[in-house]
Amino acid sequence: MSEWIERESKYLFQNYGRQPIVLERGEGSRVWDSEGNEYLDFVGGLAVTSLGHSHPAVAAAAAAQAERLIHVSNLYYTTPMIELAELLVENSPLDRVFFCNSGAEAIEAAIKIARRYGHDERAGAHGIIAMNDGFHGRSLGALAATGTARYREPFEPMPGGFTHVPWNDLDALRAATDDNTVAVLMEPIQGEGGVNVPAPGYLQGVRDWCDENGLLLILDEIQSGIGRTGTFWAHEQDGIEPDIMCAAKGLAGGLPIGAVLAREELAGHLVPGDHGTTFGANPVATAAGVAVLRHIFENEVLAAARRASDRLVARLRSMEDSLPAVTEVRGRGLLLAVSLSSEAAAGVVTLCRERGLLVNNVRPDRIRLMPALIVEDDEIDRACDILEEAIRLATS
Ligand SMILES: *Cc1c(COP(=O)(O)O)cnc(C)c1O
Numbered sequence: 295m296s297e298w299i300e301r302e303s304k305y306l307f308q309n310y311g312r313q314p315i316v317l318e319r320g321e322g323s324r325v326w327d328s329e330g331n332e333y334l335d336f337v338g339g340l341a342v343t344s345l346g347h348s349h350p351a352v353a354a355a356a357a358a359q360a361e362r363l364i365h366v367s368n369l370y371y372t373t374p375m376i377e378l379a380e381l382l383v384e385n386s387p388l389d390r391v392f393f394c395n396s397g398a399e400a401i402e403a404a405i406k407i408a409r410r411y412g413h414d415e416r417a418g419a420h421g422i423i424a425m426n427d428g429f430h431g432r433s434l435g436a437l438a439a440t441g442t443a444r445y446r447e448p449f450e451p452m453p454g455g456f457t458h459v460p461w462n463d464l465d466a467l468r469a470a471t472d473d474n475t476v477a478v479l480m481e482p483i484q485g486e487g488g489v490n491v492p493a494p495g496y497l498q499g500v501r502d503w504c505d506e507n508g509l510l511l512i513l514d515e516i517q518s519g520i521g522r523t524g525t526f527w528a529h530e531q532d533g534i535e536p537d538i539m540c541a542a543k544g545l546a547g548g549l550p551i552g553a554v555l556a557r558e559e560l561a562g563h564l565v566p567g568d569h570g571t572t573f574g575a576n577p578v579a580t581a582a583g584v585a586v587l588r589h590i591f592e593n594e595v596l597a598a599a600r601r602a603s604d605r606l607v608a609r610l611r612s613m614e615d616s617l618p619a620v621t622e623v624r625g626r627g628l629l630l631a632v633s634l635s636s637e638a639a640a641g642v643v644t645l646c647r648e649r650g651l652l653v654n655n656v657r658p659d660r661i662r663l664m665p666a667l668i669v670e671d672d673e674i675d676r677a678c679d680i681l682e683e684a685i686r687l688a689t690s
Contacts, residue, residue, distance in 0.1 A: 295328045313647055320347025323666050323673050325652070334677050336665045337652045341485065341517050341629065344544035345589060346666035352547040355585035359578045368575060375575035378583040382555060385526055385587070387535040390561035392554045393575035397516035397542035398431025400552035403569060404479070404512050404538050405435050407556055409455075410563040411510065412476035419476040422512075425461045427487030428480055430514055439479050441487070461490055464499045471503070477510040477538075478503075482528040485517035488657045489624045489631035497532035504537075510560070512538040516552075517629065520544035521590055521667050524600045524627030531626065544667075546582040590667070599667040602674060603627045606663065609678040617682065619689035630663045631656060632681075638688045645684035651677050661685075 298316045316328040323346050325335050335347070345352060359374060366372060379391040394400055405422065412419040424430070428441040437445060438452040446452055459466040461484060478500055484490035504511045513536035518528035522544060525531055529539075537560060542552040552574075590596065603626075610623040610632055622633040634642070639655035646653050656662035661681070665673070 298328065313643070313652075315647070322346040322349075323669050331650070333647070333650050333652050334673055334680075335652045336663045336669075336677050337654045338664045338666050339548060340543065340654070341522055341664040342543045343548045344520050344522070344667050345547050345586060345595070346668050347548075349547055349585075349589070349668075351585045351589045352549075352582050356549060356578050356582045359581035363577050365573070365576055365578075367572060368570060372575070372577045372580075374577050374580035374584055378580040378587070381584065381587045381591075382541070382553060385591070386539065386555055388539060388555035389558040390556055392556075392561075392564070392569070393580065394552040394554070394571045395550050395573050395576070395579075396431070396552045397514075397540065398433040398436040398552075399571065399574075400516065400540035400542050400554050401430045401436040401439065401479075401514065402433055403554045404514075404540050405439070406569055407538055407554065407560055407564060408477040408479075408510050408512060410568065411560055414563055416476055416508065419474050420455050421457065421472065421475040422455060422477045422479050423457050423459060423467060423470050423475060424479045425481070425484070425487075426458050427461055427484055427490060428458075428514070429484070429486035430479065431516075461487075462493045462496050464496065464503065467500065467503060471507060471509070475507070475509055477512050479512040479514065481514045481516075481518060482532065483518050483523060483626060483629065485629060485662075486656065488660055489629060489662055491624060491626060492532060497529065497534050501534040510537040512536060512540070514540050516540050516542040520586070521596050521599055522627055522629050522664070523625075524596065524603055526590070526596060528626065545586065546579050547586040549579040549582040551576075551579040551583055595667050599628055602665070602667075602669050602671075603630070605671060606630060606665075606669075606674050606678070609674065610663075613678075613682055613685065617685055617689070619685055624660075628663070628665055628667060628669070632661045632663070632685075634659045634661070634685065634689065636689060638685075641688040642681070642684045645687055646680055649680045649684065651680040651684075653677075653681065 424439045426441040430436040430439040438456045519541045613620045624631045637658035654662045
């Protein structure tokens with residue numbers, strides 16, 4: 295294992311703080327490292343492996359498609375992209391889909407659709423209001439929208455036209471809106487910003503403000519979508535609909551993919567020549583996406599994920615009582631976090647890993663849990679036993 299890590303340190307950019315394990319194999323909620331150690335995976339590839347690792351339906355669909363046809367470009371039609379687009383439209387309030395390869399790329403396309411709409415319909419209005427602590431990706435446009443200054447500042451100047459307002463603050467949103475504003479871009483529940491849930495009525499308030507002022511509401515469901523929060527899209531729980539929506543992470547069960555969905559009249563603003571991407575709608579990625587969505591809908595995976603969430607939340611809440619260092623349980627569905635009273639999260643991650651559990655320190659004082667939607671009861675129980683012990687050791 296250490297030999298691989300040594301070679302990595304010689305040949306790859308050192309821009310990630312990787313955990314010191316080399317993962318070679320996965321099945322369901324478990325992964326194994328190159329020395330045969332087994333881990334329960336409650337990171338899930340950062341909310342990507344929605345059906346667990348190498349789910350048989352996803353692996354079979356991707357393998358079969360790879361043997362038939364891997365890539366031809368968007369100069370031609372292929373069938374998996376059409377099937378996946380149909381599934382997404384039928385299971386969302388939106389009408390059309392554009393496929394790309396990552397979350398950041400989906401955000402870039404959403405920004406371009408909003409600007410094209412502003413150019414065509416709103417006398418060139420192009421301002422986009424996003425949220426403090428919001429996260430939208432690392433490309434320059436997505437980074438300009440991201441609400442964490444330290445991610446942006448080393449790479450300035452940013453593309454212009456973005457402002458940020460505090461989360462859960464409708465008055466700040468109203469005050470930041472002017473004639474130049476064309477859209478509001480936000481996550482329905484903030485993931486990377488620390489698992490921040492919207493206050494009751496907040497998303498409805500944003501929706502109403504957008505309607506009153508002719509603004510587009512762009513929801514970034516890249517992390518929260520595809521069942522992650524217990525419903526297929528997180529916004530369903532707030533009773534609102536977006537005008538434009540981005541998806542990515544869990545959509546193809548681990549293969550790289552991104553998607554933008556939009557209302558019919560907005561999709562119509564992108565005409566041939568306006569936008570594109572070579573790998574977008576790749577047959578293998580979209581075939582995997584079809585397998586993921588079919589499996590979710592045909593096997594009542596959302597209901598199972600909600601039951602798993604109830605069990606996990608109950609155990610985490612009991613830690614609030616038993617461990618003084620646990621101050622709060624946050625999140626919805628299987629996008630959850632535990633807040634600690636000190637900056638002990640990195641230590642907890644290490645102690646968990648040494649005991650066979652992978653979790654993520656989303657902030658210095660916060661542990662994030664994003665298990666597969668198909669996580670089993672005994673896996674939840676075992677993970678919580680390990681997490682409880684790790685928090686006790688790290689904070690005593
Ligand atoms: C991960 C994430 C992104 C960026 O996705 P990439 O595939 O890493 O570019 C954008 N928005 C949200 C909410 C995310 O969680």
